[in-house]
Amino acid sequence: MIISKKPLQFLLVAFMACVPYISNANPLIDSVHVANEIVVEHHAEATHEKKEFNATDLINSHIGDSHEFHIADWEGHPISFYLPVILWTNNGLEVFSAEAFHHDNTGEHVVDVNGQKLVRFNEVIFYADKYEELSLDDRKNGAFAFDARPLDFSITKNVFSMFMSAIVMFFLFLVVARSYNKNKLAPKGLAGFLEPLVTFVRDDIARPNIGEKQYAKYMPYLLTIFFFIWINNLIGLIPFFPFSSNLTGNIYFTFVLAFITFIVTTLSGNKDYWGHIFNTPGVPVWLAPIMIPVEIIGMLTKPFALMIRLFANITAGHIIILSLVSLIFIFDTVWISPISGAFVLFMSVLEMLVAALQAYVFTLLSALFIGQAVAEHDHH
């Protein structure tokens, strides 16, 4: 307490001393910077010096997926890490760099790929001719206009981030697994960090929910989703390249994970599980036409809840942090930045808790659903 007091006061004084300097020196640059960012966001009107700041667009672009990894802006020009675009077009597979679109997301810039004209609107790539025929609403919902666009298997920002995290995690865990060959004593280093988490998943998630007899079979799956979600949650919180992707807050990603849990649950369902769905014990037979659809809906709502919970929690956290940052630009003053910064810091710390918590909840509920499917009842 005593040690920390002095530096804190010192920091406070130093900060206070710097505030006027920052505020005097920067408004012009700051506004130019805001203008630049807005110009980037709305490339169409690049000639305008200043435009109304649109927080919704900014947040949408940050939490959404993208064909390129935006790193920074330099003198009005965005610096991006271009990712490969992989398209399954009417003429077959096409692979090219996202640089071809020149950051255009408005459908203005036409790219010619081996004779096929393509445009990009809100990160969705269309055939240029079919794009012209679409209304604005159809363009906005272009993700599902499969007849107007080629199938897109691009390595997007989220896919890139997922590749990276999977490779890094694989090698980390490989190193840990190897360390057990050499070190037969108590675990140390990375293994000492990882092992409590592994035993936590085993003793507090798998064992109580799946049961002593069957839990071992599902341990690899539970451990994989736990670490995959947790690490990707954390990667999403790091606000600079090559992190900052909102992978776990993407509903397609959570859909796949929830769907895999659904498949695992369904495949491990035993006689009792199916018996409860198609012939609920204690319910008269004539209620079956009502009961069976209800039970089948129940089967589907469980993974659906998993999908929505992870997506909503992570996306909400990102939106709050981005909104707090946007406050600086909405109020158009640097004076709001200490308040905004403090809140962002608080939210970031909270989000680190949420990152672990959501990974835990997803794993716990997966274990619970699997446990329900494999439970052996000794009833009636």
Add this chain to the structure above:
Amino acid sequence: MQLTSPESLIFWTTIIFVVFFILLRKFAWKPILGAVQSREESINNALASAESARLEMLNLTASNERILQEARVERDALLKEAREMREKMIADSKAEAQVQGERMIEQAKTAIAAEKNAAMAELKSQVSTLSLDIAEKLLKNELSNKEAQTKLVENMLGDVKLN
């Protein structure tokens, strides 16, 4: 959130996750879970063997204590027996000594009495012999001359008073 093309992320997530899962299961989770489990077992075994060693130790101490107790009891019994035996022996020998002594005293007394009687008898015979000798010598001495004899007779006659 701006919904982008779903097929991209769904396709890649499925592939990456499944491959990641299979690789991790083979190369990470199996060795890690195996190592954790085997270590837990070894810890449990070590604890169990320590506990059994402790119990054995306890048993050993208890049996030592019991043996010691038994030995102590035995020693006490032995000591008691010895003491009793000693007392009995003392008492016995005392009684025997008394009887013996009494008998010896009795014998001594009888012997003394016999000796005394014998001595008395001897003395008596000795005395009588001596007396006779003395008397003989005296008579011889007295009757060696006429005068003395007459005197004696006169003395004797003088003593004998005629009534």
